[in-house]
Amino acid sequence: MNAPLSPQTAPAATGYNFAYLDEQTKRMIRRALLKAVAIPGHQVPFAARDMPMPYGWGTGGIQVTAAILGSGDVLKVIDQGADDTTNAVSIRAFFQKTANVAVTTRTAEATVIQTRHRIPEKPLKAGQTLVFQVPIPEPLRFLEPRETETRVMHALADYGLMHVKLYEDIAKHGHIAKTYAYPVEVEGRYVMDPSPIPKFDNPKLSMSPALQLFGAGREKRIYALPPFTRVKSLDFEDHPFEPTRFEAPCALCGATDSYLDEVVTDDRGTRMFVCSDTDHCEERRADGHRGLLAGDDLVDTITREADVERDDGAPIVPLP
Amino acid sequence: MNAHSPTLAAGFVDPVHEAQTCFRAVLDALAEPGTARAVAGITEPPAPLSAVAASVIATLADFETTIWRDAALATPAVDAWIAFHTGARLVEDPREATFALIADAANAPAWDAFALGTDLDPSTSTTVILQVDGFDAGARYHLAGPGIETTRDVAVAGAPADLAARGRANRDLFPRGVDLVLAGPTAIVGLPRTTRLEEIG
Amino acid sequence: MYVSVKGGEAAIRRAHRLLADRRRGARDVAEIVPDQIREQLSLAVDRVMNEGALHDRDLAALAVKQARGDLIEAAFLVRAYRTTLPRFGASRPIDTGAMAVERRISATYKDLPGGQILGPTFDYTHRLIDFALASEGETPAPERLDAPSGDGPAAEIPRVTELLAMEGLIEAEPESDDETAVGDLTRAPLRIPAGRDLRLQQLARGDEGFLLALGYSTQRGYGSTHPFAGEIRIGAVEVDFEAPELGFAVPLGAITVSECQMINQFAGSSKVAPTFTRGYGLAFGQVERKVMAMALVDRALRTEELGGAVTAPAQDQEFVLSHADNVQATGFVEHLKLPHYVDFQAELALVRAMRAEHEARIEAEFLDEDGLEEAAE
Numbered sequence: 001m002n003a004p005l006s007p008q009t010a011p012a013a014t015g016y017n018f019a020y021l022d023e024q025t026k027r028m029i030r031r032a033l034l035k036a037v038a039i040p041g042h043q044v045p046f047a048a049r050d051m052p053m054p055y056g057w058g059t060g061g062i063q064v065t066a067a068i069l070g071s072g073d074v075l076k077v078i079d080q081g082a083d084d085t086t087n088a089v090s091i092r093a094f095f096q097k098t099a100n101v102a103v104t105t106r107t108a109e110a111t112v113i114q115t116r117h118r119i120p121e122k123p124l125k126a127g128q129t130l131v132f133q134v135p136i137p138e139p140l141r142f143l144e145p146r147e148t149e150t151r152v153m154h155a156l157a158d159y160g161l162m163h164v165k166l167y168e169d170i171a172k173h174g175h176i177a178k179t180y181a182y183p184v185e186v187e188g189r190y191v192m193d194p195s196p197i198p199k200f201d202n203p204k205l206s207m208s209p210a211l212q213l214f215g216a217g218r219e220k221r222i223y224a225l226p227p228f229t230r231v232k233s234l235d236f237e238d239h240p241f242e243p244t245r246f247e248a249p250c251a252l253c254g255a256t257d258s259y260l261d262e263v264v265t266d267d268r269g270t271r272m273f274v275c276s277d278t279d280h281c282e283e284r285r286a287d288g289h290r291g292l293l294a295g296d297d298l299v300d301t302i303t304r305e306a307d308v309e310r311d312d313g314a315p316i317v318p319l320p
Numbered sequence: 321m322n323a324h325s326p327t328l329a330a331g332f333v334d335p336v337h338e339a340q341t342c343f344r345a346v347l348d349a350l351a352e353p354g355t356a357r358a359v360a361g362i363t364e365p366p367a368p369l370s371a372v373a374a375s376v377i378a379t380l381a382d383f384e385t386t387i388w389r390d391a392a393l394a395t396p397a398v399d400a401w402i403a404f405h406t407g408a409r410l411v412e413d414p415r416e417a418t419f420a421l422i423a424d425a426a427n428a429p430a431w432d433a434f435a436l437g438t439d440l441d442p443s444t445s446t447t448v449i450l451q452v453d454g455f456d457a458g459a460r461y462h463l464a465g466p467g468i469e470t471t472r473d474v475a476v477a478g479a480p481a482d483l484a485a486r487g488r489a490n491r492d493l494f495p496r497g498v499d500l501v502l503a504g505p506t507a508i509v510g511l512p513r514t515t516r517l518e519e520i521g
Numbered sequence: 522m523y524v525s526v527k528g529g530e531a532a533i534r535r536a537h538r539l540l541a542d543r544r545r546g547a548r549d550v551a552e553i554v555p556d557q558i559r560e561q562l563s564l565a566v567d568r569v570m571n572e573g574a575l576h577d578r579d580l581a582a583l584a585v586k587q588a589r590g591d592l593i594e595a596a597f598l599v600r601a602y603r604t605t606l607p608r609f610g611a612s613r614p615i616d617t618g619a620m621a622v623e624r625r626i627s628a629t630y631k632d633l634p635g636g637q638i639l640g641p642t643f644d645y646t647h648r649l650i651d652f653a654l655a656s657e658g659e660t661p662a663p664e665r666l667d668a669p670s671g672d673g674p675a676a677e678i679p680r681v682t683e684l685l686a687m688e689g690l691i692e693a694e695p696e697s698d699d700e701t702a703v704g705d706l707t708r709a710p711l712r713i714p715a716g717r718d719l720r721l722q723q724l725a726r727g728d729e730g731f732l733l734a735l736g737y738s739t740q741r742g743y744g745s746t747h748p749f750a751g752e753i754r755i756g757a758v759e760v761d762f763e764a765p766e767l768g769f770a771v772p773l774g775a776i777t778v779s780e781c782q783m784i785n786q787f788a789g790s791s792k793v794a795p796t797f798t799r800g801y802g803l804a805f806g807q808v809e810r811k812v813m814a815m816a817l818v819d820r821a822l823r824t825e826e827l828g829g830a831v832t833a834p835a836q837d838q839e840f841v842l843s844h845a846d847n848v849q850a851t852g853f854v855e856h857l858k859l860p861h862y863v864d865f866q867a868e869l870a871l872v873r874a875m876r877a878e879h880e881a882r883i884e885a886e887f888l889d890e891d892g893l894e895e896a897a898e
Binding site: 017018023024026027028030031032033034035036037038039040042044045067068069070071151152155156187189190207209211224225226227228229230 | 335336337339340341343344346347348350351352379380381382384385418438439440441442443445447466467468469494495499512513514
């Protein structure tokens, strides 16, 4: 569903302000965003509002998107890399309704991309803004639950606790046992939670031409990475950071460099691996790339399984 | 409020969309230091407040913020305009300012006269909106830091003569420090506290 | 396409239709109207107003209907609506001393000026299901006893804490301070340590069950405060709003509130004579359990300022204030049902890799030792 890209001028149909938030709230968020950009990786407190969707479901990202969105923007919303996951569909519909904004599934066409848990595979360009939904913005939270303590650690750049934890992992498991929300150091100063993206995506954070904004609604924090900011995944000389690699290519498009979802295809545990970034996979297939299992039969099967809702027009039967 | 200022100059015509456009210019200016970002919207604020500086302050300030303005801007007309279009509280102590508006760049106070934030809360520092003559001529600076892939050069006419030295002193305070928005005649340039600034003539 | 975008949209649309159907229930039963909820499920309405942080009985009743009786969901609906309302300012502090009291009890004095007024309480009802309520039939109106003062305005009923204060036996009430603005945790992010104004705000909108459990924990020794229910009063109070441009207060109307003043364990030192201390609870409507629990937790949260050591959960500001909000809590707990397959895939890959390494290590150890001998055992 690639909507036309022409600027939308018709007023939003809801009776709410453009992009839902009132102007005073937008100004408050905008001020926080400017300070976040000026102090890369630092969590700026902001007075997050109660939103009409649940905390933990992207209220921080939604508030950031609402504060930056203009009528000329083209919005893409993904969850787990896909445009069609229900929460991504719901958030996209929210902005269509309240801001009448153009939407797209194409990474390249979007000016603002709101995401949960992934960074698109297609390299982002200058002028694009990536808005991350963040559940727990504090990278030290699982080592020290008290914010009164972790704030001091950030103020002193005292990240010894984090290094000890990562090293304990190596001693115990032979690995840093962190596969997502893998902590990063920003410009040699702040340790930052990159949101629960897989560590596969961590290298994309660094020196990106796009602006990256992070919103945590329930925890009331905003932080940012300006374009071309140096972001380093924490590691040790003898245990360098290694992004996750996949053994097999995508079964549909044959990509060997993308993050894959494991799809269980029968009750005997048969599995296939397909791109988590649905736009990336579709574009590759449109360009003629084919994976091992890209036969039309299989694609149809998966489509039917995923689209669980029957569309036979049967009336909904009331409870007896 | 309009009643006792019958000649009060207008603000944004379409506040929602003009403020959004102006905000994105400020966001991009601070995210990519040294790039000039066009700002339009407010056309005829009371002198010596410039149209660009007026648009920026109308976009960002409200009753939850405070504004310090320099002596050149401390006129009844400017004060009335700020009060009406932002609702922000004017303060005389620069340390209490969320925003500072400076028209007389040559006599700008040292940056550390403003709120610098704390190590715990570095975001509570002042954002300084400094009116300058433009970005086509004047002293040239070599910039580096977040938002700049390698280095970026920028010319600023009408900035304080010691802009580079001020930038170094400000940067030494990191993560504390002020953030600068240079307001030219039609565009802004952002110099956040992270930007390294070297004068090259 | 691998999964069609339309599928998700259609699924959501149909799920919402099904939800509306289930909310309605069997069509041969009359549909409930919000007025019935407001009048007959009024304690649910009160709870929703408190946790939704908005005093609007009609809106709360409608939210209860829309939420199918899920009170946290109803509070969430009210909160999201509240966000969109303009904020004109703060009312004058209400005067519960001037309350038109409907219920007033004290556990600290057998009799006292103003008397003990039971009011509409579940106390002393035998909790026997009243099967008569399942059938039609009008409830008789309550008996009315003429107040001794006749038709005139009810005399103010003194607060128990005021009686103690006359003897200096209880810590002074904090001075009211018109200069400093009362904090508003919806306009500025909560910072710990928080002032008592913000703490009480968070407790007033906090989850009743959470406060109940915390208050209970203090009674069981986790931060004991030796509480006495000095006074609980429920009734209507006037709300006045002072508009800056008018320069005088305008009455907005009367609301029902519940107030609990707990009298707690004394504090003192070699220099300061011992006095009892206060814990305070106040909330919209008839919410006695809520304000009692709130008063216990308020007092527990004052442990540090009263010179005590913070050792128990109810005394821990950051723990209590960060977890009291059930709209936040339910969102984050329930977000676990959103897809996490990207992160789970990353964990799967790691666990598989570590298991493979573990197998290899065991095998290597097995070969290092005398494998045959061990295998024979």
